[in-house]
Amino acid sequence: MINRLTPTFEGNHLFSMNMPHLQVLGARHDWSPDAYLCRRSFVHHEHVILAATPPSPPPDDGGDQIHEAQDLLPVIDLECLNHDKNNIKLDEACKQWGLFRLVNHGPSKLLSGTPILTPSGTALKRAPQNINLLEGFNMTLGQLSQFQSQFPVLESFRLSLMEYGEHLTRIATTLFEGIAKNLDLKLQPSRSYVAESTGIVRVYRYPKSSNYNVGLGLEVHTDSSVLSILNQENEVSGLEVLKDDQWLTVKPISNTLVVNLGDMMQAISDDKYKSVTHRVKLNNKKQRISICYFVFPDEDLEIESSKYRTFTYSEFRAQVQQDNKIAGYKVGLPRFERT
Numbered sequence: 001m002i003n004r005l006t007p008t009f010e011g012n013h014l015f016s017m018n019m020p021h022l023q024v025l026g027a028r029h030d031w032s033p034d035a036y037l038c039r040r041s042f043v044h045h046e047h048v049i050l051a052a053t054p055p056s057p058p059p060d061d062g063g064d065q066i067h068e069a070q071d072l073l074p075v076i077d078l079e080c081l082n083h084d085k086n087n088i089k090l091d092e093a094c095k096q097w098g099l100f101r102l103v104n105h106g107p108s109k110l111l112s113g114t115p116i117l118t119p120s121g122t123a124l125k126r127a128p129q130n131i132n133l134l135e136g137f138n139m140t141l142g143q144l145s146q147f148q149s150q151f152p153v154l155e156s157f158r159l160s161l162m163e164y165g166e167h168l169t170r171i172a173t174t175l176f177e178g179i180a181k182n183l184d185l186k187l188q189p190s191r192s193y194v195a196e197s198t199g200i201v202r203v204y205r206y207p208k209s210s211n212y213n214v215g216l217g218l219e220v221h222t223d224s225s226v227l228s229i230l231n232q233e234n235e236v237s238g239l240e241v242l243k244d245d246q247w248l249t250v251k252p253i254s255n256t257l258v259v260n261l262g263d264m265m266q267a268i269s270d271d272k273y274k275s276v277t278h279r280v281k282l283n284n285k286k287q288r289i290s291i292c293y294f295v296f297p298d299e300d301l302e303i304e305s306s307k308y309r310t311f312t313y314s315e316f317r318a319q320v321q322q323d324n325k326i327a328g329y330k331v332g333l334p335r336f337e338r339t
């Protein structure tokens with residue numbers, strides 16, 4: 001797969017040319033277009049952005065105590081999960097962490113690519129609350145067929161994305177089934193909670209930087225997804241997770257995916273599981289590349305819980321986009337709390 005994908009990326013001009021169109025195919029699920037522009041424009045306009053918006057200091061590190069979570073993070077074996085009826089380890093990981101490493105998930109080399117350059121950023125209409133120093137693109141799996149006719153030159157890339165999406169959907173489905181059993185969830189029949197069609201594959205490149213004043217690679221946030229499955233492609237650290245008020249580095253380990261629970265999972269589980277708070281710091285030695293797969297429920301599936309008013313994922317997404325646009329940040333689940 002590496003060989004099929006890499007030539008597509010080679011000569012970054014291909015993506016420089018096509019990025020505006022790629023955006024149309026799939027904007028990041030919970031970002032306003034403005035925030036998205038900001039995120040992808042730093043390469044050419046870093047000085048402009050930083051001058052326009054003073055960087056906010058990195059969030060409190062709990063007394064600068066950053067711990068490595070390498071030995072603490074729960075590890076889930078996908079193959080064992082298939083055999084166990086109630087998987088206590090998975091349940092504990094979801095309850096206590098909201099994030100775990102995943103091993104034995106299938107092919108060791110899932111996807112690889114080279115960094116992608118974006119075109120010059122368009123002027124920002126509004127400064128978002130935080131500047132995120134990264135560039136990348138999102139692809140919604142359900143829209144890949146449009147991609148075929150619009151960009152025949154990227155056909156091998158499209159096929160790779162499809163294969164990656166199928167593989168990751170299989171993983172997400174297995175994990176979700178395990179979680180549903182553990183929580184004894186009453187699922188709506190014939191509806192998908194981890195729909196491939198709404199799945200998003202996102203590739204990001206974070207520049208290297210030793211200057212903490214420039215801000216974070218990706219601000220403190222929770223994901224809107226049911227599950228997010230992260231491939232820390234070039235094994236460069238940066239991801240940190242908030243656990244018991246301390247930031248822990250999630251060190252990359254080869255052939256090991258990182259799974260984190262998102263807002264939809266929190267609501268579906270009636271708050272038994274938490275959407276994990278995380279952020280990405282810039283690495284001071286190397287640029288970092290991550291490939292993330294976000295999976296969502298069918299857009300019109302009604303999520304019922306005792307904590308939140310009934311809502312659909314499309315309502316949630318619209319609310320997040322509106323908050324991003326008006327307030328400059330995501331409010332998320334608190335917007336849907338029962339009063």
Ligand SMILES: O=C(O)CCC(=O)C(=O)O
Pocket residue numbers: 202204218223230238239278279280290292
């Ligand atoms: O790049 C990463 O490691 C994490 C990215 C992330 O948290 C996100 O896109 O929501």
Ligand SMILES: [Fe+2]
Pocket residue numbers: 221222223228278
């Ligand atoms: Fe995230």
